[in-house]
Amino acid sequence: MITMLPAQGVDETVTPPTIPVPQVFLDLLQTENKEGSRSGETLGDYLLGDLLGTGGSAEVYLAEHRATHKQVAIKILSECATFEQTEFFFNEAALLASLSHSRIVHLLAFHEYPVPYLVMNYLPSGTLRQQHPEGSIVPPHMIINYVRQTAAALQYLHDHHIVHRDIKPENLLLDTDHSVIVGDFGIATTVSPESQPEEIALDDAVVVGTPKYMAPEAIEGHAQPASDQYALGALAYEWFCGTPPFTSDFLACLIYQHTSQPLPSLREKNEHIPQAVEKVIARALAKEPENRFPSVTAFASALERAVTHHQITAIHLQHWDEYGQSANDQSARSR
Ligand SMILES: Nc1ncnc2c1ncn2[C@@H]1O[C@H](COP(=O)(O)OP(=O)(O)OP(=O)(O)O)[C@@H](O)[C@H]1O
Numbered sequence: 001m002i003t004m005l006p007a008q009g010v011d012e013t014v015t016p017p018t019i020p021v022p023q024v025f026l027d028l029l030q031t032e033n034k035e036g037s038r039s040g041e042t043l044g045d046y047l048l049g050d051l052l053g054t055g056g057s058a059e060v061y062l063a064e065h066r067a068t069h070k071q072v073a074i075k076i077l078s079e080c081a082t083f084e085q086t087e088f089f090f091n092e093a094a095l096l097a098s099l100s101h102s103r104i105v106h107l108l109a110f111h112e113y114p115v116p117y118l119v120m121n122y123l124p125s126g127t128l129r130q131q132h133p134e135g136s137i138v139p140p141h142m143i144i145n146y147v148r149q150t151a152a153a154l155q156y157l158h159d160h161h162i163v164h165r166d167i168k169p170e171n172l173l174l175d176t177d178h179s180v181i182v183g184d185f186g187i188a189t190t191v192s193p194e195s196q197p198e199e200i201a202l203d204d205a206v207v208v209g210t211p212k213y214m215a216p217e218a219i220e221g222h223a224q225p226a227s228d229q230y231a232l233g234a235l236a237y238e239w240f241c242g243t244p245p246f247t248s249d250f251l252a253c254l255i256y257q258h259t260s261q262p263l264p265s266l267r268e269k270n271e272h273i274p275q276a277v278e279k280v281i282a283r284a285l286a287k288e289p290e291n292r293f294p295s296v297t298a299f300a301s302a303l304e305r306a307v308t309h310h311q312i313t314a315i316h317l318q319h320w321d322e323y324g325q326s327a328n329d330q331s332a333r334s335r
């Protein structure tokens, strides 16, 4: 299994396997978007503008309503989408239609013809990945805000027995006031509150997600609310020190690290991080879901307490800024 996996796609969402791992990973990682740009075309009542983003099975455009001139974001299913990807797209529409939360992207409409497309509110400030490119260190007060806002959206989902399964910086959008809005429900799924994860037969389990941020149980096809907490913990880890907990160009290696390797010390990567903060992050990243916080909001509160109580003091902050600045300079140089 380890040698046959490709050295690509560890940042990409792996979507919908109906066949067993690892063939699923191989097939889906090799899916490429083969479409050209539709900018300038008309779709229903909308004129398509700039391409905002492209994923494995969809393109997202800035668009304008022809009559009202309201700006929206339109996510269009690729004509190359597989049957399973099409199912996931319709699932995304149905899930989004059932959700109403200030920290979750808002579905305005869904159309099936001439191609299936979702119309969403347009978030003009980009994604957290665009805001903080790979290698960036984020100031603690911003990390707390990002984690708290994302956790609020995730808690709402978990209370409604939904797991997002793809929390990563590319799927966290920023509103005009720079608050976080959770997007991309492409692989979100409902979980039955009654069934215990281990009761799901592996054959029935669906393995999807972004390997860089995937919890061990999600890798094994048993995603559950605690898997979103793990992904958010991995993001917080990355924001604190500039690299995710586990990195490799090799998918099999990443999977092995998430499932079997101890968490690399955060304080070794950034000496200014208080022990209490490292402890909180490590609990969110526990290999066993039951060893994590009881809820994603409990994780966010614990992180906030750890950062504020163990005062990353003015002196620390000054060092932090210097450290963050030099790390950010280095990452800019390497891009
Ligand atoms: N409502 C929105 N407003 C502004 N930009 C958006 C919006 N929705 C999506 N985008 C942009 O489009 C990109 C792709 O959107 P999304 O993640 O929903 O699609 P995807 O094709 O499923 O990607 P992935 O491969 O991560 O699953 C986002 O990373 C973001 O840059």
Ligand SMILES: [Mg+2]
Residues within 6 Å of the ligand: 013, 055, 170, 171, 184
């Ligand atoms: Mg996405």
